[in-house]
Amino acid sequence: VNATYGGLLAAAADAVADANLAVGRRRFDSQLDAAQALVDYHGLLDALAGHTWVLLTPEQAAGVRASQGPHRVEVAAIAMAETIGKVTGSGHPHPALHTEPVTSWARAARCLRAAGDLLATHHNPGHGPRSPDADILDDPDVRAGALTRLAHLTVTLLDAEDTLALRTLQTGLHPATVRRALPGLTHIADLACTTTSLDTAEPAAPRDAAGPASDAATGLARLDNLGLVTPPIRTDHPITELTDRYTRVRLHAWQLLENPDYSMTTLRDLAVLGVATHAHTAALHGADLTHPDATNRQLKPLLDRARAWQELHHTLTSLITAGPGDVVVREDLIAITRILQTLAPITTATTSGRGRTAPLDRPLAEALNGAVATMTDIAGWSSLTLDRLPPPPPVHVPGRVLTGEQVTDRPDLATARLTGHLAPAPDENRRAVTATYQTLRTHPFQPNSPAHAPDPGIDHAADARVITRAAQSGAR
Amino acid sequence: MATWDETAKVLVEHADADWEGIWTLTYAAGRATDDLCVVVPMADAVELTYAAMDLCQAREELEWVRPDLPARCPAVTVGPPDPVDADVARDAIARLITAALARTEALLSCDLDLAELACLTRITTQLHSARRTVHGTAGRATTNRGRS
Numbered sequence: 226v227n228a229t230y231g232g233l234l235a236a237a238a239d240a241v242a243d244a245n246l247a248v249g250r251r252r253f254d255s256q257l258d259a260a261q262a263l264v265d266y267h268g269l270l271d272a273l274a275g276h277t278w279v280l281l282t283p284e285q286a287a288g289v290r291a292s293q294g295p296h297r298v299e300v301a302a303i304a305m306a307e308t309i310g311k312v313t314g315s316g317h318p319h320p321a322l323h324t325e326p327v328t329s330w331a332r333a334a335r336c337l338r339a340a341g342d343l344l345a346t347h348h349n350p351g352h353g354p355r356s357p358d359a360d361i362l363d364d365p366d367v368r369a370g371a372l373t374r375l376a377h378l379t380v381t382l383l384d385a386e387d388t389l390a391l392r393t394l395q396t397g398l399h400p401a402t403v404r405r406a407l408p409g410l411t412h413i414a415d416l417a418c419t420t421t422s423l424d425t426a427e428p429a430a431p432r433d434a435a436g437p438a439s440d441a442a443t444g445l446a447r448l449d450n451l452g453l454v455t456p457p458i459r460t461d462h463p464i465t466e467l468t469d470r471y472t473r474v475r476l477h478a479w480q481l482l483e484n485p486d487y488s489m490t491t492l493r494d495l496a497v498l499g500v501a502t503h504a505h506t507a508a509l510h511g512a513d514l515t516h517p518d519a520t521n522r523q524l525k526p527l528l529d530r531a532r533a534w535q536e537l538h539h540t541l542t543s544l545i546t547a548g549p550g551d552v553v554v555r556e557d558l559i560a561i562t563r564i565l566q567t568l569a570p571i572t573t574a575t576t577s578g579r580g581r582t583a584p585l586d587r588p589l590a591e592a593l594n595g596a597v598a599t600m601t602d603i604a605g606w607s608s609l610t611l612d613r614l615p616p617p618p619p620v621h622v623p624g625r626v627l628t629g630e631q632v633t634d635r636p637d638l639a640t641a642r643l644t645g646h647l648a649p650a651p652d653e654n655r656r657a658v659t660a661t662y663q664t665l666r667t668h669p670f671q672p673n674s675p676a677h678a679p680d681p682g683i684d685h686a687a688d689a690r691v692i693t694r695a696a697q698s699g700a701r
Numbered sequence: 702m703a704t705w706d707e708t709a710k711v712l713v714e715h716a717d718a719d720w721e722g723i724w725t726l727t728y729a730a731g732r733a734t735d736d737l738c739v740v741v742p743m744a745d746a747v748e749l750t751y752a753a754m755d756l757c758q759a760r761e762e763l764e765w766v767r768p769d770l771p772a773r774c775p776a777v778t779v780g781p782p783d784p785v786d787a788d789v790a791r792d793a794i795a796r797l798i799t800a801a802l803a804r805t806e807a808l809l810s811c812d813l814d815l816a817e818l819a820c821l822t823r824i825t826t827q828l829h830s831a832r833r834t835v836h837g838t839a840g841r842a843t844t845n846r847g848r849s
Contacts, residue, residue, distance in 0.1 A: 490757075490758070490761060493754070493757060494754065497750050497751065497753075497754045500746070500747055500750045501747055501750070501751075504743050504744075504746070504747045505747075507743075514742060514743040514744035514747075515742050515744045516742055528743055531743060531746075531747075532739075532743070532746075535738055535739060535746060535750060536739065538735065538738075538750060538753070538754075539735045539736070539738065539739060542731065542732070542735050542753065542757055543732075545764075545771060549765075550761075562751065571743075571744045571747055571748075572744060623771050623772070623776040624772075625775060625776040625777075626776050626778075
């Protein structure tokens with residue numbers, strides 16, 4: 226199973242609940258068990274404080290401290306983490322890390338530290354991005370949501386303080402030892418309660434970038450679904466394999482932004498994947514693909530999108546660059562199309578005009594809906610990749626395919642057409658590709674699709690941000 | 702205007718049994734497949750896109766061994782797509798691929814270095830895969846996928 230951030234946090238919460246329950250229900254068998262529990266309890270506190278510094282980088286924390294109108298959740302979370310640090314000490318690694326986890330508190334701490342490590346894989350040592358999801362914690366509302374969840378976990382843990390003190394004293398541990406370990410942590414609990422009581426969706430001061438609560442929830446869901454940057458491809462089940470391969474293709478398409486392979490082959494392979502993804506998704510939902518005009522109106526956006534990817538592939542085929550394609554993308558493309566042909570065949574058991582007769586495979590539908598969103602991301606990045614191919618123009622076409630209209634007033638192109646040599650791709654060819662990408666970079670079922678808008682969804686500011694982040698990735 | 706079938710016949714007849722001939726036939730087949738994708742129903746188009754991908758890759762394999770091919774060879778297409786009879790169009794494409802395969806086979810008996818030999822084996826696989834896909838039944842074709 227590939228771990229996700231949300232999965233690890235849920236496992237940590239379950240382990241804390243288990244440990245609290247166990248310590249409340251029965252005594253420790255020995256002083257050794259009691260001592261181990263105390264160490265693990267502190268270890269978890271240390272992990273909670275450490276995870277706060279994962280969610281809030283030192284630079285961000287410094288910014289919060291210096292800010293005139295900081296996010297209140299972040300202020301409270303910083304205070305909580307600093308107070309925990311005073312209790313657990315500054316020695317690292319924490320003594321609890323020297324032993325194998327025995328209690329559920331230790332298991333919770335391990336999950337929490339693993340969650341922090343998982344997030345860290347999305348950044349390089351200079352905190353530059355290593356994946357398209359590295360910016361998830363840049364959203365203050367998402368960060369506040371994650372910090373609030375951490376505070377809830379802290380409150381739950383501190384609920385067991387008194388019970389743990391009682392149980393350890395019952396074993397005969399020296400009261401001074403117990404008092405030193407559990408001096409009364411209610412002040413931390415108060416800080417944690419303060420963190421949880423604040424509305425994460427509401428900023429302390431008016432900000433232009435403040436989004437609605439639903440955006441924060443969407444961001445948190447994205448954070449929870451975050452896995453390792455380069456997880457292994459699971460081949461034990463076709464749907465999980467499908468998901469893993471789409472994730473890897475997405476990462477490689479994003480990496481092309483900074484490390485372009487100067488190849489049309491990769492862009493073309495991605496276009497083939499776009500055709501397959503949308504066509505098979507439509508087929509899964511019961512679209513009749515055997516007749517051009519027999520399309521279900523609700524599924525039409527998917528088929529239009531498949532056609533758009535196909536036209537893109539058609540245009541890209543005529544362009545020539547010097548670089549070889551990305552072999553990983555090609556491998557994933559072949560594997561994905563094989564799986565799709567098996568799980569979501571183009572010709573399904575449909576009844577004419579009434580869609581599919583077999584029940585919908587919901588996990589597969591979920592995976593393919595995610596794939597459609599992935600292809601939308603990829604379209605945006607591929608467009609930028611094409612735009613960023615550096616001068617001199619590395620994109621060529623065979624001279625003989627140039628039309629008479631294209632070579633008019635262009636002696637170089639006219640010569641290429643006559644001699645059959647390669648010629649720089651005319652601007653209109655590149656513009657056609659870019660225009661198609663602009664259509665594809667919005668989700669097919671997004672309300673107010675900009676397909677008919679005057680400016681087809683070109684967000685130059687967003688493009689600049691994406692390029693800047695990818696450039697940071699490459700520079701480090 | 703000549704039909705795809707007629708153009709394909711002329712191409713097959715005139716293409717030489719050398720690297721240039723294979724490139725021209727593969728290029729024409731790839732463009733034709735790509736053109737056909739746009740006019741046939743989506744069920745066929747998806748499969749044909751896979752075939753176009755294979756043909757494209759076969760052409761690129763040739764260009765890695767002989768980088769001058771795109772500049773020297775006639776980049777001929779079979780004309781605008783005709784949606785009236787997709788089966789005839791498929792036959793024309795298959796004819797082009799078969800001709801390319803025949804020339805590849807002929808070339809294999811020539812004096813070749815290792816890189817050229819490897820290239821020819823790869824493109825043979827891709828051409829076979831593409832031809833199988835082009836001949837596949839609409840929507841149920843087993844594509845590619847001779848490269849397992």
